[in-house]
Amino acid sequence: MPSLGSIDEQSLAGALATGTHGSSLAHGLLSEAVVGLRLTRADGRTVDCAADDDDDGGELFRGALLSLGALGVVVALELRVVPAFRLRWHQTVDADRRLFAAWPRRLWSQAEFVRVWWFPYTRRAVVWRADKVADDDDDDDDDDDPPPGWCDRPLGFHLYRNLLLLAHWLPRLLPWIEWFVCGMQYGFGDGAATSATQPSARALLMNCLYAQTVNEWAVPLHRGPEALRRLGAWLARLPPGHPDYVEHGIPFSADGLWVHAPVEVRVAAPARPARPRPLLDPTVDDGPTLYLNATLYRPYGRDPPCRDRYYAAFEWLMRDLGGRPHWAKNFTAGREDLDAMYGPRLARFRRLRHALDPDGLFLGPWHREHLMPDEPPLPLEEVQTDCCPAPGGGLRVFGCVPGCDADDEDP
Template sequence: MARAELAYPRRVTEQTGEDVRLRNWARNATLGAPGSVCAPTSEAELQSLLATTSGRVRVIGSRMSPGRMLGQTDVDGVLLDLSGLTGLLSITDDTATFAGATTLQDVYAVLTERGLMLPSSPGVIAEQTLAGAISTGTHGQGLNQSTIADAALAVRLVLADGSVRDFRRGDPWFGAVQLGLGSLGVITRVTLRTQPSPIYTCRKNMTDAATLDDDLTSWNRENDLVKAWWFPQEGQVQVWTAQEAGEDDVRRHREAGGGLFEHPTVSDAMNATIEQTLRQLRDDTKVAREDMPSRTVTRFRDFTDVTGDIYQVFCRGIATPQINVEIGVPLDLAGGVIKKIKDWHDQTQPRMHYPVILRCTGPSEAWLSPSHGQDTCYFGFVVYYSEDGSLSEEGVDFLREVEKLLAAEGGRPHWGKYFDESLYDWPTLYPEWESFREVRDALDPGHRFANAFTTALFD
């Protein structure tokens, strides 16, 4: 039970008088002691802070990650709030440089205004910071792209002694800096590759899950962008496949004012399935009918095709406190994993709050990316908190068992989500693991940017 409690902590439901920055966004972890948050307003001020102090340092960003990734335990440790260092710093025809603490939604807004996009599909939640997104491996969907970190052309770090170092694509250590888990230094600016942003039409369909093990690969090979939600209990899948829009759809999108255009044909094919999922969610969590978890599920009801830019189509998540486990496995193994999950589900019939999320990406160059060096299928699993901040015992058992299944298949967990680290042999999973440790020792020899979690990982 101790291991389960570590991986899936209870949530504090009532905010006390303490500084909200001392808890992560989900309020299931305390990040530091009162008075430990420092908020420099310039890179020079950050340099001075690091040069004239000692003790551990962690950046809290938008606090969206689990507490073990963000927090520190030293009495004299510092939590850095960099919300004063944000915004567009420079832009060219095919690059854009942002301060590291700029939120993804602000990055996307700047690019969209100029008809641009990143060469990576967005994740669903855009409140996270750019530095946090690349440091934990945030990704979207589609085999022609990979993580947001793979769009980076240059990254600036302020090191433990306050010095500044710039890394550019092609540098020997760039693969480590792209996704560093906050353990190498403080990211203060990132230069990203950009490209013209097309308009996409996203077709939404309900399919039978009987052939999902074969269909998943076919969908991803045949379409630009793909995302699927699998309801094992009902044997159904809602799949979104996106391609560049034709002239008629582009015209309708523009005539609608440039917002997300919803096509007139609506399908109710999955409404009964959605109601069944909602009943299980509400029975387990005792939540009101129109709370945020329920909204995340009801969005699958009465679905319709849509046309818009990549951010309008895919960056539409609802930030909801939850335990989200996401494990990436080589795409070639995904069909076999789906069959094993089907067999396990048939035997156990777990109560699920949300469908299994299926997203595939191309290979990543970042050394510690779960999709490093291989086409990858990410399997996502969600359990929502009850009103009192607890998790249902059945929900916890579901997450533990399904993670064990995927870990046994060589799965690599998403760093910014929840997982049981005891299940993974990190050096075996990541060919560049020892190289990353060497870079960490060189850039932060005193391990000032370590906390209990990263120390256990690397030391």
């Protein structure tokens, strides 16, 4: 693949269906690589569509590129892949002021792949940048994996998780945990650096450590420094006169609120006019996109106490910056919000969906809440009947299809 997100163990169809992306101003969503696909519809027919189809085929392609599973089952994909490549990468940790000073061009265009992890209490940022190694580069013949980071080794892995667990009851510890873990993993001194050369699939992936809740939004790239400064000022309750103080405008109190780090900061290239754009593409309409991902770990399956207020404030800020949520993440924006964010593109997706699956075979409660009009369920639509905590963490969700009688031998 020309680009990858942080993991490669999900299914290709699932990654595409949710708008998965990596971090590069040279690449957009992973679905950019799709040339054609085959979809099995609710009526059992299997149809092909391709990037160069006109009219109905073109609309089907634009819908199926990011379908949230609501159009049918993608059973085959034709991808524009690239020869396997290696990446030489460098990673530096520094004060976030330097990050903002280099924004946008010197920061995001310095290499083909660039990503950042931002630490809101210590106001530090790790910048990771990578370029392809040319085939004839004799200096870079061999891979040199970096030594495992502190969190990748057993002591760091377990200590960090247990510190996060302790912070469940003593959340005030979180700024100290951020300082300690960021220092152990990346270095305590500004300017600490690491480099390596690895195959792309090893270099681009990352160790996501523990179960986590993530809330990621796409906003215009040029609003990045403003977004992080406002979030940082709110989280740390900075007073006017503090060097990092800015007016955040967030209408929630941050008193007694302490959050996990980092915020993942990534980018995507603008949609290319020559290529069909998915109807539900969340990236910015007229320029490069910045993705901000507020990560909260769930040590031993526990949601941190800050979750609801942090995410309410984070989402408020993202909307204020003109953002749209990543479909695969834990956002609370509902149907009216999404209607306003997507306008006619969502209406086109609904029309296409209705034509392909009028009885709602591929619809469930999540689709009803976020994508579909506030109407009674369709005959084959699944509805949620119950939801309770699952043993070991998470939720157990029960559903049924009211239009099908469970005793019916041929439902």
